[in-house]
Amino acid sequence: MTKVTMTVNGKTVSREVEGRTLLSSFLREGLGLTGTHVGCDTSQCGACVVHVDGKAVKSCSTFAADVDGATVKTIEGMNNPDGSLSVVQQAFQDHHGLQCGFCTPGMVMSSAALLAENPKPTEAEIRHYLEGNICRCTGYHNIVKAVLAASGQDAAALAAE
Amino acid sequence: MHNFDFVKPSTIADAVKALSAEGAQALSGGQTLTPTMKQRLAAPATLVSLTGIAEMKGVCMGADGLSIGAATTHATVAKEAAAHYPALAALAGGIGDPAVRNRGTIGGSLANNDPAACYPAGTLGSGATIVTNRRKIAADDYFQGMFTTALEEGEIITGVTFPVPQKAAYVKFNQPASRFALTAVFVAKFADGVRVAVTGASNDGVFRWTEAEKALSANFAASSVAGLTVSPDGMIGDLHGTPAYRANLVKVLTKRAVEAAH
Numbered sequence: 001m002t003k004v005t006m007t008v009n010g011k012t013v014s015r016e017v018e019g020r021t022l023l024s025s026f027l028r029e030g031l032g033l034t035g036t037h038v039g040c041d042t043s044q045c046g047a048c049v050v051h052v053d054g055k056a057v058k059s060c061s062t063f064a065a066d067v068d069g070a071t072v073k074t075i076e077g078m079n080n081p082d083g084s085l086s087v088v089q090q091a092f093q094d095h096h097g098l099q100c101g102f103c104t105p106g107m108v109m110s111s112a113a114l115l116a117e118n119p120k121p122t123e124a125e126i127r128h129y130l131e132g133n134i135c136r137c138t139g140y141h142n143i144v145k146a147v148l149a150a151s152g153q154d155a156a157a158l159a160a161e
Numbered sequence: 162m163h164n165f166d167f168v169k170p171s172t173i174a175d176a177v178k179a180l181s182a183e184g185a186q187a188l189s190g191g192q193t194l195t196p197t198m199k200q201r202l203a204a205p206a207t208l209v210s211l212t213g214i215a216e217m218k219g220v221c222m223g224a225d226g227l228s229i230g231a232a233t234t235h236a237t238v239a240k241e242a243a244a245h246y247p248a249l250a251a252l253a254g255g256i257g258d259p260a261v262r263n264r265g266t267i268g269g270s271l272a273n274n275d276p277a278a279c280y281p282a283g284t285l286g287s288g289a290t291i292v293t294n295r296r297k298i299a300a301d302d303y304f305q306g307m308f309t310t311a312l313e314e315g316e317i318i319t320g321v322t323f324p325v326p327q328k329a330a331y332v333k334f335n336q337p338a339s340r341f342a343l344t345a346v347f348v349a350k351f352a353d354g355v356r357v358a359v360t361g362a363s364n365d366g367v368f369r370w371t372e373a374e375k376a377l378s379a380n381f382a383a384s385s386v387a388g389l390t391v392s393p394d395g396m397i398g399d400l401h402g403t404p405a406y407r408a409n410l411v412k413v414l415t416k417r418a419v420e421a422a423h
C-alpha cells in the first residue's frame with residue numbers, strides 16, 4: 001500500500017491505495033465521488049474524464065499513485081462556488097446536451113478543457129476535440145450545440161443533421 | 162488487474178536501479194500498458210513510473226536537431242514542436258484523443274512499437290536517433306518488428322533527437338474506433354534525399370518504402386510514385402482491411418503526404 005495525497009475539488013485528501021488502484025476507483029470508491037463514470041474501462045469512451053493539474057485525462061487509465069500530489073477536478077467540482085451550474089453545465093441543460101446522461105460527466109469535463117484551451121472553437125474543432133468521448137445514445141448534435149453556446153457563440157446556427 | 166508495487170523515481174539513475182529488480186516494468190503515460198494489464202496480458206511485480214523524471218521531459222532545438230525528452234506527452238509535443246518541426250507536431254496532435262495525448266508519451270510509444278502507432282513512422286521517417294540510458298540508436302536499427310525493438314533488458318529511452326527536414330508531412334488513414342493508423346505514411350525531404358516510413362500496414366511493423374524514396378529523391382512530386390506498386394505480401398489483414406487494401410493505401414497516402422509536405 002502507498003499513501004497518496006491529492007487536492008480533489010479544492011479539498012486535500014489522503015488515502016492508502018494499492019499500486020493497481022486506478023484514479024477512477026480512488027475517486028468513486030475511495031472518496032464516494034461517483035459522478036465520474038466508468039463506461040468502457042479500456043480508455044476508449046471518455047466517460048471517466050477528469051482534470052489532473054488542469055488537463056483532461058482518462059481516470060480509468062491513470063494510476064492513483066502516479067498522480068500523487070496532483071490537483072484533481074471532477075464533475076462534482078464543476079459548479080460555481082454558490083452552487084449554481086457552471087456555464088458549460090448550464091449550456092448542456094439548456095440545449096439538452098444529453099439523452100441517457102451516462103457520458104455527460106466526461107463530456108462536460110472534456111468540453112471545459114477544450115474551452116480553457118480554445119475559448120471560441122468552431123463546430124469542427126468541437127467535434128474533433130470530443131473524439132475521445134463516446135455517446136452511445138448518439139446525441140452528439142445537441143452536445144456540440146451546448147459547447148458552442150457555452151463559448152458564447154450562436155448555437156441556433158448549427159443546422160440539424 | 163493483478164496487484165503490483167508502484168515506485169516513482171525522480172532521476173534516470175534511480176529508475177534504472179528500480180528496473181533491475183525481478184519482474185519490474187517501466188510505465189510511462191500508461192495509455193497502452195494500463196489496458197494491457199487490465200486484460201492480464203501483462204502482470205509486472207513492480208511498476209516503475211517514468212513520469213516524475215524532470216530530465217526526461219521537454220522539447221528543445223539544438224545543433225543536432227529537435228530533442229524531445231522521452232516522458233514528454235503528445236500534447237506537449239503538438240504544442241512545443243510546432244514552430245520547429247510542424248509535421249512531427251501535427252503527428253503528435255493526431256494521436257488518440259485529447260485525454261490520451263495529455264498522458265501518452267513519445268518514449269512509451271517508441272518502446273512499445275505498436276505496428277499501427279504514429280510515432281514509429283515519424284521517427285523512422287525522420288531518421289531520428291533514440292537516446293537511452295546506455296547508448297544512441299539510429300531509428301534504422303531500432304525498429305525490429307511488431308512490438309520488437311533494439312532495447313535491451315533494463316534499458317530505457319531517455320529522449321529522441323530528430324533532424325529537421327526541409328519539408329515533411331504525415332498522412333494517417335484513421336481506424337475510427339481506435340484512432341490508430343489503419344495505414345499511415347510519413348514523408349520527409351532532406352537535402353540529401355527523401356525518407357518514406359509506413360505504419361499500420363505491415364505484419365513487421367513500421368518500414369521504409371525504399372522504392373518510393375528513390376523515386377521521390379529524384380523528383381519530389383506525387384507523380385513520381387504513380388508507376389510504383391506495393392506488394393500485399395506481409396501486409397496486415399483484419400476485419401478493417403485486407404492486405405491488398407492496405408498495400409493500396411500505402412501508395413495513396415504517400416502521394417497525399419508528398420502533396421501535403423511543407
